Amino acid sequence: MKKKLSLLLSFWFITMIIIVGCSSNTASNGEKVENSKEDQLIIYTTIFPLQDFTKKIGGNHVLVESVFPPNADAHTYEPTTKQMVKMAEADLFIYTGIGLEGFAEKAHETLETENVKVIKASEGIELIKSNDEDEDEHADKHEDEHTHLDDLDPHVWLDPVLAVQLAENIKNALVELKPETRKDFEENFEQLKEQLNDLDQQFKDVVQNAERSEIIVSHAAYGYWENRYGIQQISISGLSPTNEPSQKELAEIIEFAQKHNLKYVIFEQNVSNNIANIVQSELGAEALTLHNLESITEEETKNGEDYFSLMKQNLETLKKALGR
Template identity: 50%
Template sequence: MRKLSSIFAFLLVLTVFLAACGGNEQEEQQSTTEDVDQESMEVLEIYTTIFPLEDFANKIGGEFVNVTNLVPVGADAHTFEPTAREMISVAEADAFIYNGAGLEGFVDALVETVDGESIAIVTASEGIDLLDYDHDHNHDEHAHEEEHDHDHNHDEHAHEEEHDHDHNHDEHAHDHDEDPHVWLDPILSITLAENIKNVLIELMPEQEDFFSANFEEVKTELEVIDQEFQAMVDAAEKDTFLVSHAGYGYWEDRYDIVQIGISGISPTNEPSQRQIQDIIELADQYGLEYVMFEQNIPTKIAEVVKGEVGAEALYLHNLEALVQEDVENGEDYFSLMRKNIKALETALQ
């Protein structure tokens, strides 16, 4: 009887063991199948030039895109030049999405290189009414009428801005007939995102509902950013800020605030000694207590102005490119824009 009980116990253990093995084998087969599905899932290879386009493409495309930003972390799209190997990589991709409006000096050569390849070329700013190159400073002329003595300040401010833009426009008219920094306007950024959505649908029509739903989420959040920005401006005491380069014309146009750019619309448009002195005088006149530095713009001249004015440093993020700290912090378009709103809130108090 004891022998029979031992046999039953052995069979019971064996049954449990076999069942466990069978279960593990089934799990391994399921896991293998999932891995195969992941590997076989079609993914679009997308190249972008500036961070907002990279971020929107990732948010809209989700797991169906692999996005590479051609301009590396910390670089400047105005001056970046891709290598021959990078151009070949772009030619083999599904889409190349760039801002346009004269921002990326290398684009014409790249597009010519990939001509004839089966790649979608997308100008993300298509459909946006771009501001003229000198719009941002023409706007200054009426912004201070109520806050300052109009006749005195208007004449001097207009002189400074005309001098600044005659100099910079003559030197760089071939680069910037229009202001390319459209992504800084959250409402205009909806068009950037929509152009990205459209090319993804064109390339992968079976995922139209997925891409469209993700785009709507991006659009809604951009509208919220716009509301938060406007609320900050409405509560501000000042309407003028001093910044390292004049890349914020779209904020002037949307929110009726005024930038005094130390460098021109491109960071390579360095001011003359006379222009630096004019900027210092303007900062004193308008009681500006902060100089706003940017994450990827040289600081040497801005540091001079800061010292002469006796100002404190604040930081704006132009969102054109991330720096390593942004990558480590997991920043995206929305988090960086909210930091900008907070910094401007301080500068305009």
């Protein structure tokens, strides 16, 4: 199955190169990239925070689009050939570079041959290991070219302090591509940094005033909160939502929740988890939602949601789950 997927991806990338060679400045439908201006940088990103930070830092000097459709799962999404063609016409492609987006490493190599600047936004960030003792065992069962990253937590953007580094790497790339507007990029970055530092303090305040530190989550995406703020995530699935628990592990989760009187099971906005539903039913617990920010819905886009509005929603969920 993996070999077939790899062959398909290779076919997509080869097709892309052929098509791009015949249409250097047009989209796959033969039209110019929509709403672009000659002096704007055309940028594609993966997860929503990268898109949002790039817009905030770049301002009117950039046109930014995510390759992910609404509510996509970053762990499993694969771009279409049409999307790859558009990406090959861009000035910049930004992805995390930490094994989250399965297609991105191959895309990186291909896009650079088309003179697209590519950056890994997580450059310089030290990743933490999963707190799941069985994560290595899960990883061994999945034959994947990124298996060596399977025990490292890629969800760095959920930590406001580490998000500053993501934003700074984006800012540096924009300055390199458009040095004449360095001042604007620097000023916008400083404003974003101030907002992220304020968000960091809000997390500290919520945890400091909480009755407990444990939360039950459907997916182990919140290790950086544990590392930074002391929030203990009891995860039903591993770092990848496909890493499901054994019957023994499931029983231990339920026993732990009952012992600590945990009344909530926290789901995510873009990932369904049948096993988490079972845990919720067994405990008679209330369902809550955390937004992992990998992608957003069409409705959230229409409502003008950004990184900070979604993270503040997460803070409200934490207040309830932690018993503040």
